[in-house]
Amino acid sequence: MNSPQPSFxxxxxxxxxxxxxxxxxxxxIGLVDPILKPIADELxxxxxxxxxxxxxxxxxxGVAMLITGVVSSRIGAKHTLLVGLALIIVFATLAGASDSIGAIVxxxxGWGLGNALFIATAxxxxxxxxxxxxxxxxxLFEAALGLGIAMGPIVGGQLGSIxxxxxxxxxxxLMTIALVATAVFLPRTPVAARRTSIVEPFKALxxxxxxxxxxxxxxxxxGFFTLLAFTPFPLAMSASQVGWVxxxxGILLAITSVWTAPALQRRFGTVPSVMGALSLFALDLMMMAxxxxxxxxxxxxxxxxxAFLGVNNTLITEAVMGAAPVERPVASAAYSFVRFSGGAIAPYAAGRLGEEVSIHAPFWMGAxxxxxxxxxxxxxxxxLSGLPAPGAHSRREAEALAAADAA
Structure with missing residues (x-):
């Protein structure tokens, strides 16, 4: 008798x-996007x-990602999540009460530190x-990412109009509500049997x-953070309008993360699908340039x-989980440390290029x-030969059902 697959x-x-x-x-991530120009104008x-x-x-x-495994292996995943959420609450409140751009930055x-502890562990x-x-x-994780990124500009835009x-x-x-929900519904997680070291993510690389x-x-x-951080300036719209854009x-990102990316992976495989999405994203940035x-x-x-970022995010995040023979938290920390460096460099570089060269230059840099x-x-x-090839999900699902039947 066939055992039904667990529903998503x-x-x-x-x-x-x-x-x-x-x-x-x-x-x-997207919350501050609609209010970048209002902050610049007011301050x-x-x-x-x-x-x-x-x-x-x-x-x-990015840097804090290196310590997420060290922290969670010592105090447990649940406590790490709660500490991360608490830090976000504190620093978001302090940023809202600030009167200078330096203080908000x-x-x-501090908000980034809380997010690192939370996201890598989550x-x-x-x-x-x-x-x-x-x-x-x-x-499921990427769907949450896409939904959060989609909601961020709306919340930022509507509240930013006030x-x-x-x-x-x-x-x-909202983070206070999330903290309470996590504290109540997530069971106590045991401390890891083996404590990880801060050098392990570097070794994983x-x-x-x-x-x-x-x-x-x-x-x-x-390219992603060039789009996110610079586009509100040439758009020259209100906070609410930028939020809707x-x-x-974000909605398209969420849709392609959940439905399009797995379909492309089944049809073409992981690496060709990511290569296609990257090519189209580069062309998109060129058009904007x-x-x-x-x-x-x-x-x-x-x-x-x-659409292109949704495909990339899902397939690359899944690929990280199987790209090296190391524990998943260590692989996630190593990957996140490297990738967030791009998110740190691009916004400032795009802003300077837009000020000193032309409004077209940031998008050329992103492309x-x-x-x-x-x-x-x-x-x-x-x-990357070990990553899913065309039809791999179908084969894995068939193998799982066959194993269930045999049991």
Whole structure:
């Protein structure tokens, strides 16, 4: 008798509690996007100065990823998640109460520390606690990511139309709800039997497959955060309008993360699907570079980018889990440390290029960075032979059903 496969939506309450917290955590990425220009106008800051809200956040998050495994292996996953959420609440509140761009940038750095502790631990927690395959768990995580990124600009835009401070306070309130849900529904997690070391993520990067994926992600994240941090300035829209534009981007990202990416992987395999998405994203940024003066083209470019980033995010995150023979939290920390460097560099570089060269230059930089990522993936694809090929999910599902029948 065939045993039915677990439904994607049939998950323990603990998984949904962590997924809900992920949605709120990922809102922090797009939340400030609609209020970048209002902050610049009210505090007398330049685009490059305001872009430091992304740079400090991403730089600290990337470095802090190196300690996530060290912390969680000593205090347990649940306590690590709760500490991360508490830090986000504190620093989001402080950022909203600040009166200078320097203070907001500093408190965003603290926010990044909290996000690092939460996000890296949340992925491994969902993978371990979810019913079904690792691929399904990653899709659930990426769906939370996409939904959070989609909601972030809406929340930021609507609250930002009241005051640029309101989105920060709004996140603090939502994170408090997420903290309570995680504390109540996630069972106590035991401390790891083996304590990890801070050097393990660096050792993991000696595996060529993981290094290839991480470097690819570093450069495509430069394109991603160029789009995120600079586009609001040439768009020259209100906070609410920018929020709706990036809401469309986030919705498309969520849809392609959950449905399109697995379909492409079954049809073409992981690496060809990522290569195709990177190529289309680079072309999208080139279009925005050529037609930066056209608001309609910028809006179209932003929304289309969501489709390409959704495919990349899901397939690359799943690939990280099997790219090196190391524990999942260690692989996630190593990968995140490298990829978030791109998110730290690009916003400030894009702002300076927009100020000192032209409004077209940031998008050309983003497109070039994505093409570098594509070249790295192409050169290193031989080290990724263990990743799913066309039809791999179908074969794995058939094997799982056959094993269930035999049992």
């Amino acid at each position: 939506f049939d998950q323990p309450r603990a998984v949904w509690a962590v997924a809900f917290a992920c949605v709120i955590a990922f809102m922090g 007398g800051a330049s685009p490059s100065q305001v872009s430091l809200l992304f740079t400090s956040y991403m730089a600290v998050m 500093g408190f965003r750095a 992925l491994s927690t969902i993978v371990m606690a979810a019913r079904g395959s690792t691929a399904q768990a990653v899709i 005051s640029w401070r309101a989105p920060f306070f709004g996140v603090a309130v 000696r595996h060529r497959g993981l290094l290839t994926i991480a470097l690819t992600a570093l450069f495509y994240n430069m 990036f809401f469309g981007w 050529v037609f930066t003066d056209s608001r309609a083209v910028l809006v179209l470019g932003v929304v289309l980018a969501g 070039a960075a994505v093409l570098v990522g594509l070249a790295i993936l192409t050169a290193g694809r031989g080290h």
